[in-house]
Amino acid sequence: MIKTLSRYYLKEIIVVLILLGYQNAAAQQTPYSHVKTAAVDTIFSSFEDDMPGCAVGVTDRGKLIFSKGYGSANLDYGIPLRPDSRFMIASISKQFAAASLLMLEQENQLDLDEDVGKYIPELPDYGYPITARQIMHHTSGIRDMFNLLTIGDIGLDNTTTPGQAVTMISRQLNLNFQPGNRYLYSNSGYFLISVLVKNISGMSLREYTEKHFFEPLGMSSTHFHDDTGMIVPNRVISYRPMEYGVGQFYRTNADKVGARGLFTTIEDMALWDRNFIENKTKLKNFNERMTQAGYTRRGHKINYASGLRLEWYRTLKTVGHAGNYMGFRTSYMRFPDHELSVITFCNMSSINPTSYSREVADLYLEEEFTNIYQTYAGQYRNEQSGTNQEVLFEDGDIYLKKGFNHKERLVWKSNNDFKAGHWDVQFKRNRFGQIRSLHIKTPQTGAITFKKVTEL
DSSP: OHHHHHHHHHHHHHHHHHHHHHHHHHHHHOTTTTOOHHHHHHHTTTOOTTSOOEEEEEEETTEEEEEEEESEEETTTTEEOOTTOBEEOGGGGHHHHHHHHHHHHHTTSOOTTSBGGGTOTTSOOOSSOOBHHHHHTTOSOOOOHHHHHHHTTOTTTSOOOHHHHHHHHHTOOSOSSSTTSSOOOOHHHHHHHHHHHHHHHSSOHHHHHIIIIIHHHTOTTOEEOOOTTOOOTTBOOOEEEETTEEEEOOOSOTTOOSSSOEEEOHHHHHHHHHTTTSOOSSSTTHHHHHTOOOBOTTOOBOSBOSSOEEEEETTEEEEEEEEEETTEEEEEEEETTTTEEEEEEEOBTTOOHHHHHHHHHHHHTHHHHHHHHHTTOEEEEETTTTEEEEEEEETTEEEEEETTTEEEEOEEEETTEEEETTEEEEEEEOTTSOEEEEEEEETTTEEEEEEEEEEO
16 A cells, blocks of 8 residues: 555656646746846836836736836836826727728728728828828828918917818828828828728727727737726826926827827736737737738838838848827837737937847847857958958947947947948848948048958
8 A cells, every 4th residue: 555655656657747847848948037127127227116217017928027117107106107097098909990900901891002081081182192091001192181270370289170180181282292202200190091991881999999909818908099088097197307306298189190199017018029920819910901001103122011011120121110299209019020029108308218228138138149249340441452351349339440449339220230430330241141341431532341250
């Protein structure tokens, strides 16, 4: 009997040890386990409890692996920012409006390449048809409504109803350019998406997105704020610097949704981010359709998709958008090749959330960026003058050596372009992706090319 029990317990112990081994192995396989909370805290250490700040979220393969708030959501009552604090996320709202157009198309209620005048009869005949696809990609030529408010001496602080906004846009008898000819960011177009959705489906953009996206995804703290009197639990107040310190920054005309106006949280935004990987909505091929780049009439590809910018950070592809309205400053940056996303929502007009998102991304993608930056390091030579330039890799950054004891840090601008003080520095790659040359442009000498001759 004792032997039988011993064997039984021995088997149980072995099973437990095997399970623990699997768990430990899985933990070790987590690609971002090297990032500690304290490292992220350091990035946001300037935000004290009694000042506006940011809420931050990081997702890995669509799952929230880090979320935290820094600073205050409401200074009057001392309410801290948290991952469930509700921000108005400004222009990040556009992707939700664009998704509604794609859903209407899937339901055969809308032809994206048909003249939208069919659905919005208030729009004048501009001499050229304007399509929903052009509106979605900012190639419509429709003048920006916020510029029109400023030109009309109405400003942004006065209340303008959605109906009055349609009338104001309709009074513009000319476009900025022939539709489809080029890209020009237009908030008017995305506001008109809310009108399109209402006229076609009979539902407001708030109701339509709730039915097709927010309910299926469990985004219970998200809505298009088309009624300024709506109560919003956990609402974040926005602020701006004032002579006496910090003051509230609020406008009462925030009911014109589509271009902006979405209230959401870090936690809910993570659910939306996850949908790019495992679609739980009825919009088929969600990721592919949302990230399909737009084109001009002449076939020129633009870096804008369905309310999403298609860009690069340190040679890595990114998909996302930034937002700027009142004191809200927001950033959503996704690295599709690594299935990593950084979400940063802030409530102070002087904060640059994109710069903070990049710093957070630097932590999580440290190994990737190290590998990339090491490829720039080496000796470069200009054959005509016989002069050399040296690029150094040190402590995760790259430097251009200037003189015997001086070096200038190369600050990333875009793709393979950097700044070194007042110098513009550009690296060129061959078709295999290898660095082949260095181009330096200075105010004194103009552009000089150096060919890479050795690795460091």
